[in-house]
Amino acid sequence: AEEIVKKTILILLCLSLVFAACGTTEEETVEEPAVVEEMESLDAPATTTAQVLDKIVFGFVPSAEQAELLDNIQPMMQVLSDGLGIEVEGFVTSDYSGLLVAMGSGQADVGAFATLGYVTAMNAFPTRFEAIAKSVRYGSGSYHGTFWTTDASVCETTPVIGAFENIGGVATLVEGSATTPPDVKALQVGWGFGDDGLIPEVRDGVTTSPGLACEADLSVMLGEEVLFVEEGSTSGYLYPSLQLKKAGIDYTSDIVQRFAGSHDGVISGLYNGDAKFGVTYDDARRTLRKTNADVGEKVIAFGITEEIPNDVIAVRTDLPEDIKQQIYDILAAYIATDEGLAIMDEIYGWTDLVPAVNSEFDVVREAAEEFGLYDD
Numbered sequence: 001a002e003e004i005v006k007k008t009i010l011i012l013l014c015l016s017l018v019f020a021a022c023g024t025t026e027e028e029t030v031e032e033p034a035v036v037e038e039m040e041s042l043d044a045p046a047t048t049t050a051q052v053l054d055k056i057v058f059g060f061v062p063s064a065e066q067a068e069l070l071d072n073i074q075p076m077m078q079v080l081s082d083g084l085g086i087e088v089e090g091f092v093t094s095d096y097s098g099l100l101v102a103m104g105s106g107q108a109d110v111g112a113f114a115t116l117g118y119v120t121a122m123n124a125f126p127t128r129f130e131a132i133a134k135s136v137r138y139g140s141g142s143y144h145g146t147f148w149t150t151d152a153s154v155c156e157t158t159p160v161i162g163a164f165e166n167i168g169g170v171a172t173l174v175e176g177s178a179t180t181p182p183d184v185k186a187l188q189v190g191w192g193f194g195d196d197g198l199i200p201e202v203r204d205g206v207t208t209s210p211g212l213a214c215e216a217d218l219s220v221m222l223g224e225e226v227l228f229v230e231e232g233s234t235s236g237y238l239y240p241s242l243q244l245k246k247a248g249i250d251y252t253s254d255i256v257q258r259f260a261g262s263h264d265g266v267i268s269g270l271y272n273g274d275a276k277f278g279v280t281y282d283d284a285r286r287t288l289r290k291t292n293a294d295v296g297e298k299v300i301a302f303g304i305t306e307e308i309p310n311d312v313i314a315v316r317t318d319l320p321e322d323i324k325q326q327i328y329d330i331l332a333a334y335i336a337t338d339e340g341l342a343i344m345d346e347i348y349g350w351t352d353l354v355p356a357v358n359s360e361f362d363v364v365r366e367a368a369e370e371f372g373l374y375d376d
Contacts, residue, residue, distance in 0.1 A: 061096050061114055091108075114232075128316060147302050162175040163182040283301070
């Protein structure tokens with residue numbers, strides 16, 4: 001009976017996530033069940049064993065519209081199902097906390113977490129999560145948040161084709177050209193993979209504009225509305241807020257905080273004129289390039305945060321050890337294929353996976369505690 005209830009709740013959750021997705025044409029929506037009221041009481045050994053493990057549920061946090069992301073992950077779920085010989089079902093939560101609740105309450109077995117989301121999950125459920133992999137983006141195991149503007153008048157320098165990179169601990173503008181991408185680790189809008197490396201991206205005969213960047217002081221945001229992702233986003237709230245604090249700007253009172261709920265929501269809001277400042281991970285303009293080829297011209301980078309450890313794939317600690325290893329091996333092999341690389345680039349910008357352990361995220365946990373995220 002407990003298993004039936006558990007599956008019923010999961011089905012309702014998945015349905016609610018699909019119908020609540022941005023851009024859906026369905027008028028009817030289903031609310032996510034309030035499966036957890038006091039998370040502390042749930043941090044007890046779960047009951048999944050190798051004998052009853054006939055299905056694995058893999059959760060993802062939104063990096064794009066839910067319906068689109070749900071479609072994109074299906075090939076990966078099929079590869080996992082084939083490799084494990086067990087049904088693997090993927091679902092997309094409505095926000096970062098949704099995945100924490102799903103895994104902490106036993107509704108999901110595997111999760112692809114943003115960094116802060118993962119350390120928050122470990123804080124809420126100290127014995128329930130185990131990191132098995134962290135992502136690599138274009139050769140780097142770390143990333144950063146980017147500050148954006150649609151108002152070129154705030155720039156100290158004329159916007160150019162380029163991007164920011166932390167060089168010697170200093171945010172430095174690295175220029176590119178119409179034919180040469182800036183030499184930075186994170187893939188920039190306007191560029192795709194060709195036979196001989198990165199080339200200008202063309203979709204349906206339309207060239208995607210390369211991303212513009214300029215130098216500007218963070219103080220240009222004083223008194224202005226700033227679009228953040230949500231309070232649970234490392235690159236879309238925590239690190240940018242810390243950066244503002246270090247610059248002497250009170251991120252709660254010196255600016256007007258607004259939350260878009262996702263990285264593409266921030267970029268869409270900027271593009272549509274909802275605000276003229278925002279923050280996301282790396283070059284999140286890529287999420288809008290399919291429908292708005294000029295997004296790289298209209299939304300301009302003007303700074304980045306300090307480096308942040310990359311995303312993590314985590315499992316519930318009580319999963320059989322052989323299953324944990326197989327999940328890692330299958331995913332690492334999949335992302336090494338052309339299909340897997342294309343899909344994971346589309347979803348999260350991942351280009352590789354490497355093994356991970358929980359202790360690697362201690363630095364983020366310390367930052368979160370210093371930020372007061374775990375205060376009662």
